[in-house]
Amino acid sequence: MAATEGKPTLQHLSDSQSQTILWLLEELEIPYNLNLFERAKSGRDKNRAPASLKETHPLGRSPQLITESGRVVVERSAITAYLIETYDSAGKYKVSGSDENHDALREQELVGFAEASFNITAMTAMMFYFLKVMSPFFIRPLVAAVSTMIHVGYVDKEFDAQFKYMDGLLKGQEYFMSNENPTRVDFVMLFFVQSVYYSKVVDIAPYPNVKAWHDRCVARPAWKRAMEKGAASALSHFRYK
Numbered sequence: 001m002a003a004t005e006g007k008p009t010l011q012h013l014s015d016s017q018s019q020t021i022l023w024l025l026e027e028l029e030i031p032y033n034l035n036l037f038e039r040a041k042s043g044r045d046k047n048r049a050p051a052s053l054k055e056t057h058p059l060g061r062s063p064q065l066i067t068e069s070g071r072v073v074v075e076r077s078a079i080t081a082y083l084i085e086t087y088d089s090a091g092k093y094k095v096s097g098s099d100e101n102h103d104a105l106r107e108q109e110l111v112g113f114a115e116a117s118f119n120i121t122a123m124t125a126m127m128f129y130f131l132k133v134m135s136p137f138f139i140r141p142l143v144a145a146v147s148t149m150i151h152v153g154y155v156d157k158e159f160d161a162q163f164k165y166m167d168g169l170l171k172g173q174e175y176f177m178s179n180e181n182p183t184r185v186d187f188v189m190l191f192f193v194q195s196v197y198y199s200k201v202v203d204i205a206p207y208p209n210v211k212a213w214h215d216r217c218v219a220r221p222a223w224k225r226a227m228e229k230g231a232a233s234a235l236s237h238f239r240y241k
């Protein structure tokens, strides 16, 4: 991989979880290169990433961060860890607490919770959401019936337990691990919450601390700059607000 002119480079796909890496880059206020990729607008691969993302990583997904030395890093948990470790010299986004709600082990636990436990519930709900939206009208009632079964039997109970857990963690606190600034937990979690909130597969009103946290994250100037730079909201089924 070619070196990147002394700056990290983000391979960014519009309307994707890469938006949260762009947010972190803007928070860090460091120089970086931004390569924008658009989702396919029509055809068999509609909404998928372009094949050109495979030129930098075999999975062809986004985000991909190309480091200053030319190494390609994927997975947001790794990218956020790398960026904060490398560029957050003031320690604004680092976890520094020593009690069990604010230490490094808790941060690791919550990044894992976001990526594994919460993501499984969110993706199950999103899959049925997309199936309903995309299936031909004559089988849609069948898909809707199966979706309801999955929600009643699994998704809704999991969401309730997981949102209650997050709501409790955020009680009296601005961000998951800190009252000052977001940390890796917030950068990783925000996209998952946004996807289920914006597509309305869950009602987040009963979890006011999560709602307030969401609103706080998207009110940050760095998030707003990232939205402008990332060309977000191109998709009709999942609109960034």
Ligand SMILES: N[C@@H](CCC(=O)N[C@@H](CS)C(=O)NCC(=O)O)C(=O)O
Binding pocket: 013, 015, 016, 017, 018, 047, 048, 049, 050, 060, 061, 062, 063, 074, 075, 076, 077
């Ligand atoms: N676990 C990966 C997920 C990356 C991922 O799946 N990105 C999606 C966008 S949200 C993507 O690139 N999809 C390409 C496609 O669907 O063709 C991460 O944390 O970065």
